[in-house]
Amino acid sequence: MLAGRAGEGAWPSDAPSAGEFAAKVRAEGARLYRDLPWRNLDDPYAVLVSEVMLQQTQVARVLKHWGRWMATFPTADALAAASTSDVLSQWQGLGYNRRALALKRACEACAACGGRLPDTHEGLMALPGIGPATAAGVMAFALNRPGVYLETNVRTVFLHELFPGREGVRDRELVPLVAATCPKDDARAWYYALLDYGAHLKSAVPNPSRRSAHHARQSAFEGSRRQKRAELVRIVLAEPGIGADELARRLDAAERAAGRDGVDAALFDSIVSDLVSEGFFRREGDSFVA
Numbered sequence: 001m002l003a004g005r006a007g008e009g010a011w012p013s014d015a016p017s018a019g020e021f022a023a024k025v026r027a028e029g030a031r032l033y034r035d036l037p038w039r040n041l042d043d044p045y046a047v048l049v050s051e052v053m054l055q056q057t058q059v060a061r062v063l064k065h066w067g068r069w070m071a072t073f074p075t076a077d078a079l080a081a082a083s084t085s086d087v088l089s090q091w092q093g094l095g096y097n098r099r100a101l102a103l104k105r106a107c108e109a110c111a112a113c114g115g116r117l118p119d120t121h122e123g124l125m126a127l128p129g130i131g132p133a134t135a136a137g138v139m140a141f142a143l144n145r146p147g148v149y150l151e152t153n154v155r156t157v158f159l160h161e162l163f164p165g166r167e168g169v170r171d172r173e174l175v176p177l178v179a180a181t182c183p184k185d186d187a188r189a190w191y192y193a194l195l196d197y198g199a200h201l202k203s204a205v206p207n208p209s210r211r212s213a214h215h216a217r218q219s220a221f222e223g224s225r226r227q228k229r230a231e232l233v234r235i236v237l238a239e240p241g242i243g244a245d246e247l248a249r250r251l252d253a254a255e256r257a258a259g260r261d262g263v264d265a266a267l268f269d270s271i272v273s274d275l276v277s278e279g280f281f282r283r284e285g286d287s288f289v290a
Helices: 018-032 044-053 059-072 076-081 084-091 098-111 121-125 132-143 152-162 171-181 187-204 225-238 244-257 265-278
Strands: 282-284 287-289
Touching (some): 018 152, 018 171, 044 059, 044 132, 076 098, 121 132, 132 187, 152 171, 152 187, 225 244, 225 265, 244 287, 265 282
């Protein structure tokens, strides 16, 4: 583990020692352990699905969807071969539909290379839509290999225990500490402990992750462009072949029913153009099909 040298990445001099920190995390992790269905699996695809679903989404909601998803698309090949409409339909209720398409595209890339996910951090990072934390999560939880898994609950623990009261802590200070404390022989259990302790801290104390320099308050969903996008995807999934005029009318009616202003033609065209270009649905003449 890191010594107390000066500079970024040094163990904070006024914090508990690295050994004390590790002991507390393990104790709290054992006390707060959550027996989730995607844990203790050696299937990288199943773990990848859970990691993508858990991005910006609460565990309780993912619990309602992960098992059904795995029953419908049990392998990377199955997801790669599925239609976009089936994938988006299964994703409804999780939000951030882009994640579903990114997951499908990653599996399509795997299917073209034998249907197996890469077993290296670099290989996972080369797949569409997979960033450093997701790749590290698959490596730790499916393969039990060490790495830097820095997501919101992990960040919460490090900020709470090692940087109490300090504002604006940057990830470049945390990354060396996360790397140094991750054991080489049991990354899976270590990160489970961090996740469970971090989730508990968010409900027990003022959220420490707000003291991260990278913390950003999530914008309101209702009335946002993101909400209008989700509504359009929902309508097209429910009524494939719906005409453009009717689709615009439905969106406008939904907005007005919610007490908001209607949607003008320019905004509708802009959102639809984005959704078509991103692959959520396609235009066939004057109709839309997912």
